[in-house]
Amino acid sequence: MVADTLTIGELAARSGVAPSALRYYERLGLIHATRTTGNQRRYRRTELRRVSFIRIAQQVGVSLEEIRDALASLPEGRTPNRADWARLSERWRARLDDRIALLEKLRDELTGCIGCGCLSMQTCKLYNPGDRLAAEGPGPRVLLAPRQ
Amino acid sequence: MVADTLTIGELAARSGVAPSALRYYERLGLIHATRTTGNQRRYRRTELRRVSFIRIAQQVGVSLEEIRDALASLPEGRTPNRADWARLSERWRARLDDRIALLEKLRDELTGCIGCGCLSMQTCKLYNPGDRLAAEGPGPRVLLAPRQ
DNA sequence: CTGCAACCTGAAGCGCGGTTGAGGTAAAGG
DNA sequence: CCTTTACCTCAACCGCGCTTCAGGTTGCAG
Numbered sequence: 002m003v004a005d006t007l008t009i010g011e012l013a014a015r016s017g018v019a020p021s022a023l024r025y026y027e028r029l030g031l032i033h034a035t036r037t038t039g040n041q042r043r044y045r046r047t048e049l050r051r052v053s054f055i056r057i058a059q060q061v062g063v064s065l066e067e068i069r070d071a072l073a074s075l076p077e078g079r080t081p082n083r084a085d086w087a088r089l090s091e092r093w094r095a096r097l098d099d100r101i102a103l104l105e106k107l108r109d110e111l112t113g114c115i116g117c118g119c120l121s122m123q124t125c126k127l128y129n130p131g132d133r134l135a136a137e138g139p140g141p142r143v144l145l146a147p148r149q
Numbered sequence: 150m151v152a153d154t155l156t157i158g159e160l161a162a163r164s165g166v167a168p169s170a171l172r173y174y175e176r177l178g179l180i181h182a183t184r185t186t187g188n189q190r191r192y193r194r195t196e197l198r199r200v201s202f203i204r205i206a207q208q209v210g211v212s213l214e215e216i217r218d219a220l221a222s223l224p225e226g227r228t229p230n231r232a233d234w235a236r237l238s239e240r241w242r243a244r245l246d247d248r249i250a251l252l253e254k255l256r257d258e259l260t261g262c263i264g265c266g267c268l269s270m271q272t273c274k275l276y277n278p279g280d281r282l283a284a285e286g287p288g289p290r291v292l293l294a295p296r297q
Numbered sequence: 298c299t300g301c302a303a304c305c306t307g308a309a310g311c312g313c314g315g316t317t318g319a320g321g322t323a324a325a326g327g
Numbered sequence: 328c329c330t331t332t333a334c335c336t337c338a339a340c341c342g343c344g345c346t347t348c349a350g351g352t353t354g355c356a357g
Contacts (some may be wrong), residue, residue, distance in 0.1 A: 010303065020304085021346055029344095038352045059254065062210075065344070076320055097256040101249055107208065108245040109237050144155045158333065168334085169316055177314095187323045189334055213314070 006043040154191040
């Protein structure tokens with residue numbers, strides 16, 4: 002069955018995401034499907050692009066909630082075009098840049114910092130990169146959200 | 150009380166990690182403490198460095214289990230010296246390099262990839278950066294582990 | 298028209314990385 | 328000495344991002 006819509010199994014196969022995960026994404030409002038008369042999901046091909054975006058964003062370390070908000074900025078009525086996606090990806094490029102900068106800072110300071118014995122929380126720039134984390138206060142919830 | 154050992158509260162304050170988390174790390178074997186006659190934990194100052202290492206590794210996206218394994222490579226009998234820590238941090242530098250390379254690839258391909266409409270799982274290099282993920286097979290457990 | 302794979306829902310469960318709470322003990326200051 | 332604050336254990340719970348399972352329905356191939 003190679004129509005203009007995809008079954009959940011087909012979308013799963015093409016995206017590498019399990020059907021259960023796709024249903025989960027739908028519950029959270031990240032993707033959408035129409036239904037057949039028999040209540041089975043049918044996906045438009047453009048959903049593939051959404052799923053792709055979701056997985057990429059997860060790799061960057063973004064929670065599904067944030068991803069949902071980002072996807073919500075895509076047009077409702079019509080199929081998103083290149084410009085729409087480009088706008089979205091531009092925003093994520095900035096995120097990536099930030100994240101890369103953080104990791105580079107970590108890398109550049111790691112050896113010297115541990116080598117000199119300063120890895121003691123107090124003085125170490127490494128432990129509070131840019132004071133971003135310090136501002137969050139105690140409790141780890143903030144960091145470490147989408148693994149990887 | 151400013152002795153040569155730290156109470157759990159002091160270690161928590163200095164490290165920015167909650168006491169409950171420190172006890173949790175101990176249960177998992179990431180850190181160690183001696184006990185007073187009254188069964189309270191006392192930490193050697195070097196534990197501060199361990200905790201610091203743990204938090205840094207988490208930022209890079211490593212699971213506590215992996216961190217424990219890494220810390221296990223430190224000498225048992227004696228206090229780890231600079232060379233010990235340097236050895237360890239060298240290994241993590243490589244991890245950081247890998248991770249940075251991945252994110253840079255993601256960034257460099259993101260705009261072009263979405264812009265050209267190829268973000269379709271099939272052909273997109275972005276979705277399978279370096280085929281590392283494809284090799285894992287279906288199931289997300291692998292990626293997205295320690296959030297952020 | 299029948300059979301079987303693929304699909305459906307809802308609820309429960311899992312792994313991680315912790316936090317919270319109850320009920321009790323230790324230790325430092327006055 | 329006594330009070331207050333910090334600490335102890337154990338068990339239960341939380342949020343995230345799913346998976347699994349039971350019990351039932353759909354839809355395409357032969």
